[in-house]
Amino acid sequence: MFLRRLVIRGFKSFADKTVFDFTPGVAVIVGPNGSGKSNLVDAIAWVLGEQGAKTLRGGKMEDVIFAGTPKRPALGRAEVELTIDNSSGVLPIDFTEVSVRRTLFRTGESEYAINDVPCRLLDVQELLSDSGIGRELHTIVGQGQLDEILAGRPEDRRAVIEEAS
Amino acid sequence: MFLRRLVIRGFKSFADKTVFDFTPGVAVIVGPNGSGKSNLVDAIAWVLGEQGAKTLRGGKMEDVIFAGTPKRPALGRAEVELTIDNSSGVLPIDFTEVSVRRTLFRTGESEYAINDVPCRLLDVQELLSDSGIGRELHTIVGQGQLDEILAGRPEDRRAVIEEAS
Amino acid sequence: IVEIFGAAFQDVAREFNGVFARLFPGGEGRMVLTDPDDLLNSGVDVEARPAGKRVKRVSLLSGGERSLVAVALLFSVFRARPSPFYLLDEVEPALDDVNLHRFLEIAAEFRDRSQLLIVTHQKRTMEIADVLYGISMAGEGVSKVICERLETPDGAQSEQPAGAD
Amino acid sequence: IVEIFGAAFQDVAREFNGVFARLFPGGEGRMVLTDPDDLLNSGVDVEARPAGKRVKRVSLLSGGERSLVAVALLFSVFRARPSPFYLLDEVEPALDDVNLHRFLEIAAEFRDRSQLLIVTHQKRTMEIADVLYGISMAGEGVSKVICERLETPDGAQSEQPAGAD
Ligand SMILES: Nc1ncnc2c1ncn2[C@@H]1O[C@H](COP(=O)(O)OP(=O)(O)OP(=O)(O)O)[C@@H](O)[C@H]1O
Ligand SMILES: Nc1ncnc2c1ncn2[C@@H]1O[C@H](COP(=O)(O)OP(=O)(O)OP(=O)(O)O)[C@@H](O)[C@H]1O
Numbered sequence: 001m002f003l004r005r006l007v008i009r010g011f012k013s014f015a016d017k018t019v020f021d022f023t024p025g026v027a028v029i030v031g032p033n034g035s036g037k038s039n040l041v042d043a044i045a046w047v048l049g050e051q052g053a054k055t056l057r058g059g060k061m062e063d064v065i066f067a068g069t070p071k072r073p074a075l076g077r078a079e080v081e082l083t084i085d086n087s088s089g090v091l092p093i094d095f096t097e098v099s100v101r102r103t104l105f106r107t108g109e110s111e112y113a114i115n116d117v118p119c120r121l122l123d124v125q126e127l128l129s130d131s132g133i134g135r136e137l138h139t140i141v142g143q144g145q146l147d148e149i150l151a152g153r154p155e156d157r158r159a160v161i162e163e164a165s
Numbered sequence: 166m167f168l169r170r171l172v173i174r175g176f177k178s179f180a181d182k183t184v185f186d187f188t189p190g191v192a193v194i195v196g197p198n199g200s201g202k203s204n205l206v207d208a209i210a211w212v213l214g215e216q217g218a219k220t221l222r223g224g225k226m227e228d229v230i231f232a233g234t235p236k237r238p239a240l241g242r243a244e245v246e247l248t249i250d251n252s253s254g255v256l257p258i259d260f261t262e263v264s265v266r267r268t269l270f271r272t273g274e275s276e277y278a279i280n281d282v283p284c285r286l287l288d289v290q291e292l293l294s295d296s297g298i299g300r301e302l303h304t305i306v307g308q309g310q311l312d313e314i315l316a317g318r319p320e321d322r323r324a325v326i327e328e329a330s
Numbered sequence: 331i332v333e334i335f336g337a338a339f340q341d342v343a344r345e346f347n348g349v350f351a352r353l354f355p356g357g358e359g360r361m362v363l364t365d366p367d368d369l370l371n372s373g374v375d376v377e378a379r380p381a382g383k384r385v386k387r388v389s390l391l392s393g394g395e396r397s398l399v400a401v402a403l404l405f406s407v408f409r410a411r412p413s414p415f416y417l418l419d420e421v422e423p424a425l426d427d428v429n430l431h432r433f434l435e436i437a438a439e440f441r442d443r444s445q446l447l448i449v450t451h452q453k454r455t456m457e458i459a460d461v462l463y464g465i466s467m468a469g470e471g472v473s474k475v476i477c478e479r480l481e482t483p484d485g486a487q488s489e490q491p492a493g494a495d
Numbered sequence: 496i497v498e499i500f501g502a503a504f505q506d507v508a509r510e511f512n513g514v515f516a517r518l519f520p521g522g523e524g525r526m527v528l529t530d531p532d533d534l535l536n537s538g539v540d541v542e543a544r545p546a547g548k549r550v551k552r553v554s555l556l557s558g559g560e561r562s563l564v565a566v567a568l569l570f571s572v573f574r575a576r577p578s579p580f581y582l583l584d585e586v587e588p589a590l591d592d593v594n595l596h597r598f599l600e601i602a603a604e605f606r607d608r609s610q611l612l613i614v615t616h617q618k619r620t621m622e623i624a625d626v627l628y629g630i631s632m633a634g635e636g637v638s639k640v641i642c643e644r645l646e647t648p649d650g651a652q653s654e655q656p657a658g659a660d
């Protein structure tokens with residue numbers, strides 16, 4: 001199981017539809033300060049169900065929608081779709097590829113879909129819960145967050161091990 | 166006014182008497198992880214009156230005394246002396262050079278001296294207060310502390326400007 | 331539930347011994363339960379003593395040493411309870427050249443087990459990549475991506491300008 | 496007291512305009528009072544908009560952009576109300592090459608006004624040094640220092656092994 005493809009449109013600084021094709025192994029992401037690297041990390045955490053606006057460095061969830069620049073108007077929605085290779089059958093679903101999509105409209109409405117079929121956040125969380133993916137498990141370590149695992153309390157470190165098992 | 170000389174003995178990892186001769190201009194301090202660079206920064210903040218053990222990354226103030234290594238026994242005291250060039254007469258004292266010394270014994274006793282004359286912490290603080298030196302003023306920015314000036318509240322940023330004026 | 335945590339803790343602690351020994355050659359590190367008699371509620375702590383030092387308390391370690399201990403803990407969890415992918419956003423800026431090399435050696439080993447995505451500014455980290463993604467903002471506040479598949483051991487090289495369709 | 500703060504704020508804010516314009520060419524940044532009508536209690540805030548972007552909120556900036564804004568604020572205070580010396584412990588690891596260069600250009604200007612001590616792992620930062628202090632731990636947990644006076648513009652080069660007497 002691995003990440004195959006990520007499509008971002010209207011999420012933070014990714015105003016245009018942007019496609020990442022991933023392969024197994026080590027992928028290194030580089031670029032100038034403020035170019036959008038951590039926004040990419042946020043997009044992956046978001047599509048996997050991240051609910052905290054503050055964890056996504058915003059004030060309210062709407063801050064993830066492209067806010068516009070002097071040359072371009074703001075957009076009305078943010079959409080991220082992550083396709084996961086499931087040929088090893090780890091995800092409890094009968095497909096060799098599973099796509100999870102999350103959309104947020106400026107009106108506040110939010111939509112989820114698995115393989116193009118609309119669903120609830122709960123369905124996405126259930127689908128992923130046994131697969132060991134997500135920020136709680138420290139499989140996503142955001143910028144400046146590495147030290148939290150040491151600075152936290154012993155119960156927090158226990159929680160990391162519990163979630164991973 | 167500038168720092169002329171720093172003598173450290175028994176403070177954190179500086180077990181042996183160590184002398185730094187400083188000159189005006191830009192001094193860059195380099196070295197491997199864990200070699201003692203931030204301990205040097207702590208030594209300067211400490212001799213200038215830093216009272217918070219936690220700011221010095223310890224549990225109690227005694228943690229600043231050389232704790233020993235597998236090859237060397239712990240020491241009984243930590244001592245730091247900072248000599249400041251005062252030829253411009255900024256410090257309210259009639260000397261062209263002013264030395265501030267701070268000593269801490271494992272018994273918990275602590276001694277201060279200005280130009281070799283024993284004094285109280287209050288005397289050191291009064292001597293330095295109008296000169297614009299110290300951590301409160303952000304003239305000493307410890308490792309990992311840069312972001313605090315942005316992350317703090319607006320009142321904290323005001324305090325920085327107030328102290329500097 | 332208690333058995334699951336107990337078994338997971340044993341596995342992670344065993345991995346930690348191995349990973350720590352590679353990141354801190356000659357040092358001693360281990361994971362401990364804060365309350366071994368109460369597996370249901372016990373927290374998890376970490377002891378870390380770099381080579382040639384006596385201090386075990388994590389708060390007295392240097393900035394770079396702390397990053398390395400945190401990485402050792404994460405990598406141990408990753409090895410004991412593997413996840414399909416990991417996403418690390420600038421976790422190594424505090425490391426000196428020697429420690430960066432040790433970190434990269436272990437990070438690259440994940441290549442065979444999982445998918446690893448690393449955001450970085452360090453040139454040495456780029457060298458372990460199978461694929462490099464360059465993100466830029468071409469002046470108008472919108473992120474674009476360029477993907478470059480690096481020379482893989484079998485020599486296949488390809489460059490596709492991923493991104494907006 | 497109120498006049499002193501008021502005047503200091505004006506001076507720092509004016510400096511900030513200049514420093515920000517050099518660190519963020521084409522961007523807009525300014526310092527504002529949270530309550531301009533109440534000079535006695537008002538806090539201080541910072542607005543920062545990098546070139547080509549619309550977002551002004553500091554929390555939405557990237558890691559490197561935040562470091563740069565914090566540095567701009569500190570340097571403005573230093574220029575408006577100079578202190579005899581400054582001590583910065585690894586403040587620039589999050590900066591990319593272009594921003595590191597801009598930071599160093601302004602940092603080096605302090606050479607003529609104050610004494611600047613910088614702890615770093617960045618090779619480019621070492622290049623602005625008048626004097627380089629290397630700290631090492633030669634294996635036995637005790638810090639030692641070597642001082643090297645770099646080639647100054649008039650060519651004087653000297654190497655003295657400072658340290659234990
Ligand atoms: N909703 C949004 N709409 C448009 N732009 C946004 C939005 N949210 C954040 N940004 C922009 O994205 C930029 C930050 O991007 P990001 O944090 O990904 O940078 P980065 O590549 O990680 O940089 P660094 O190397 O400094 O960490 C900011 O400049 C911010 O203005
Ligand atoms: N009281 C003490 N006695 C002996 N050693 C100490 C004492 N306090 C701290 N140390 C040691 O000093 C080391 C930390 O040094 P310091 O924080 O100065 O490193 P550094 O050079 O800043 O490294 P980095 O580049 O990682 O930030 C630790 O390894 C710690 O064991």
Ligand SMILES: [Mg+2]
Pocket residue numbers: 037038039143557558559
């Ligand atoms: Mg970032």
Ligand SMILES: [Mg+2]
Pocket residue numbers: 202203204308392393394584
């Ligand atoms: Mg340090």
